[in-house]
Amino acid sequence: MEGVTLERAKLHLEAWLDAELAVSTGQSYSFGTRQLTRANLSEIRKQITYWQSSISSLSGNRRRAKRYIPRDL
Structure with missing residues (x-):
């Protein structure tokens, strides 16, 4: 991830966590003649997983796993 700092990634994660919280309180709502539908919860969770990683x-x-292959020379 070139150009993205740790602080920036944490900021994005916080925003997606806030979005998940907002969706959990209501997927859509209306006021007057207007209606607002929030983003898809599965997409929000994908983004949370992405930013966490x-x-x-x-x-x-x-954690990195290393694999060694023994060779008889």
């Missing part, structure tokens, strides 16, 4: 990789908390 981005934060993990930017902060260096990623």
